[in-house]
Amino acid sequence: MNVKSICGVIIASKEPKKLAEFYSKALGIVFEKEEHGGLVEHYGADIGKVHFGIHPPENLNKSEEGNATISIAFNVDSLETAITRLKELGATEVIAPHDEGFGMVATYADPAGNHFEIVELDYEFENNQT
Numbered sequence: 001m002n003v004k005s006i007c008g009v010i011i012a013s014k015e016p017k018k019l020a021e022f023y024s025k026a027l028g029i030v031f032e033k034e035e036h037g038g039l040v041e042h043y044g045a046d047i048g049k050v051h052f053g054i055h056p057p058e059n060l061n062k063s064e065e066g067n068a069t070i071s072i073a074f075n076v077d078s079l080e081t082a083i084t085r086l087k088e089l090g091a092t093e094v095i096a097p098h099d100e101g102f103g104m105v106a107t108y109a110d111p112a113g114n115h116f117e118i119v120e121l122d123y124e125f126e127n128n129q130t
Contacts, residue, residue: 008051009072012065013112016042016054022111023054026089027074027082027118047074066113079104079120086118 013019020031020043029052031043042055052072057065076082079097086093086108094115095107103121110116 006050008053010053010055010060011072011112011114012057012060012062013054013114014056014065015112016056019043019054019110019112020045022089022091023052026086026091027076072114073105073117073119075121076118077120079106079118082106082118 011019017033020029023029023045024031029045029047031045031054033041034044034053035041039059040056042053042059044051044053046052057063074082083097083106091111092109093106094109095105097104097106099105102123103119105117105119107115107117
């Protein structure tokens with residue numbers, strides 16, 4: 001067996017609609033309300049070939065929301081613009097913008113406490129996928 005790709009990133013929020021609205025305002029992600037497979041209402045967006053889902057904790061068999069040991073990285077066209085928008089929305093900076101050798105990266109916490117990175121890559125990511 002070989003892994004073909006990452007097809008989804010799912011995070012927990014006690015208020016999935018509110019968190020979807022945060023990411024919509026912060027990063028321009030367009031979410032759809034989803035109800036399938038007996039799951040409680042949640043929100044999802046396809047970003048490239050990856051589905052980004054925001055579920056209530058019970059859909060993920062969790063009792064809480066918030067940061068775990070993963071962080072989502074969003075490739076943005078302008079780190080400066082994204083940071084400005086995040087500050088306007090009251091997002092919490094976790095790690096200040098810095099160069100990681102492949103581009104500039106900053107880490108923030110969303111209103112549910114999940115950490116995410118915004119990345120302005122030095123190359124076109126889509127051209128490097130197989």
